[in-house]
Amino acid sequence: MTEGIQVERFDVVVVGAGLAGLQATRLLARGGARVLLVERKNSVEDSVHTTGIFVRRTLEDFDLPRECLGPPVRRVKLYSPARRAQVLESGHDEFRVGRMGRLYERMLEECLDARAAWSPATRYAGLEGARDFESGGGVVVRLERAGVERRVAARFIIGGDGARSRVARDLGLDENREWIVGVEDVFRGVPPEGEPCFHCFLDPRLAPGYLAWVVCDGEETHVGVGGYAQDFDPARALEEFRAEMARRFDFTRARRVERRGGRIPVGGVLKRIVCRRGLLVGDAAGAVSPLTAGGLDPCMRLSSHAAEVVARYLSTGDEAALARYSGARFRSRFLSRLWMRRALSSVRSPALLEAACALSRRAPFDSFARHVFFGRGSFPDAAPARPSLKAGESGAAV
Ligand SMILES: Cc1cc2nc3c(=O)[nH]c(=O)nc-3n(C[C@H](O)[C@H](O)[C@H](O)COP(=O)(O)OP(=O)(O)OC[C@H]3O[C@@H](n4cnc5c(N)ncnc54)[C@H](O)[C@@H]3O)c2cc1C
Numbered sequence: 001m002t003e004g005i006q007v008e009r010f011d012v013v014v015v016g017a018g019l020a021g022l023q024a025t026r027l028l029a030r031g032g033a034r035v036l037l038v039e040r041k042n043s044v045e046d047s048v049h050t051t052g053i054f055v056r057r058t059l060e061d062f063d064l065p066r067e068c069l070g071p072p073v074r075r076v077k078l079y080s081p082a083r084r085a086q087v088l089e090s091g092h093d094e095f096r097v098g099r100m101g102r103l104y105e106r107m108l109e110e111c112l113d114a115r116a117a118w119s120p121a122t123r124y125a126g127l128e129g130a131r132d133f134e135s136g137g138g139v140v141v142r143l144e145r146a147g148v149e150r151r152v153a154a155r156f157i158i159g160g161d162g163a164r165s166r167v168a169r170d171l172g173l174d175e176n177r178e179w180i181v182g183v184e185d186v187f188r189g190v191p192p193e194g195e196p197c198f199h200c201f202l203d204p205r206l207a208p209g210y211l212a213w214v215v216c217d218g219e220e221t222h223v224g225v226g227g228y229a230q231d232f233d234p235a236r237a238l239e240e241f242r243a244e245m246a247r248r249f250d251f252t253r254a255r256r257v258e259r260r261g262g263r264i265p266v267g268g269v270l271k272r273i274v275c276r277r278g279l280l281v282g283d284a285a286g287a288v289s290p291l292t293a294g295g296l297d298p299c300m301r302l303s304s305h306a307a308e309v310v311a312r313y314l315s316t317g318d319e320a321a322l323a324r325y326s327g328a329r330f331r332s333r334f335l336s337r338l339w340m341r342r343a344l345s346s347v348r349s350p351a352l353l354e355a356a357c358a359l360s361r362r363a364p365f366d367s368f369a370r371h372v373f374f375g376r377g378s379f380p381d382a383a384p385a386r387p388s389l390k391a392g393e394s395g396a397a398v
Contacts, residue, residue, distance in 0.1 A: 020282025021160025045101035080357035184224025
């Protein structure tokens, strides 16, 4: 199919320079793979769509640069629909809000230092002759930059292209079907009212099926709402929530620096996330906690695992290496959270939620709230990532 056509060749094309794509790229490139990282945005700092709350387990297990993280947060205030607060304190630094633009930039620098090729402002447009590659392995990837088409050949493709992954569709892998949407404003100049705190508001009118939140770490304040798109108007809910929060926090000198938003897949890790031509990471793989909608820890863990699996597959050609990347196995670890999501999404009555909150303020039920916010259960641990390609094995053979 590609005979006679001049195409650039890589071991791996990674689509999407979000946290998942960046993590997979830097590990594979450090291991010696020839990687091309493709991103449709001009810069990784543009249109960040996450609050950026990293949980303790991620902070402990991954060496995130301190200057890309806000001050530690140890306190959560959980509010009922009637705004009755339950204060949860931890003896540990439970969360830090990432300065995500800076963090993505730093990770990109590490990818480039490891000699990954970088193609910003470039849209992944599809796989060429996908069917012809079923038997032979490898892919030809169609890319578009400023209206100009480019084709690259690769032995493998990684879809880190977010919740509505085109790579997933083109590879015939599973696709996300259940989402909530989140939207938030980021402020500077809100004076801290005491310790850094993560305020979570359960209110099915403002945030049906999820939360409204304010995270103040003393430097940045994020005010947001999330819920099922069909049940609310996110922009209007945010406006209403901000007006309410302006009576609770001092926004008189605050400056809004960003609006962020996007879809969050909450249907659990997809079952089919790998085939002989490629695999999915991050939101594209549905790797988000269905209950808390936290996706940053899964990005780091699943991409580390993916890098290891891909490096082994490329160096041995053994498809058994890919079988270890099983969405079904990960998914089974999320079953209780999937059930809790079903329960949360079905509660639309403020009175019922108020009663549940009253219960959760009493022992022994208060331990459940602590477990949700401070528990260390997260994405299943994958083996430590030490991907490497043997010398001379780099370079595609499509
Ligand atoms: C409002 C909001 C707040 C959140 N807050 C938190 C939080 O505080 N903590 C937490 O743990 N999780 C949070 N999440 C979830 C978390 O942010 C995501 O799970 C995580 O960022 C997903 O990263 P990713 O790299 O998989 O995808 P993305 O960050 O979506 O990256 C995908 C990249 O692929 C690019 N791309 C897509 N299509 C193409 C294409 N055709 N060609 C080229 N490039 C393409 C996109 O431009 C993008 O840069 C939040 C989500 C939202 C929406």
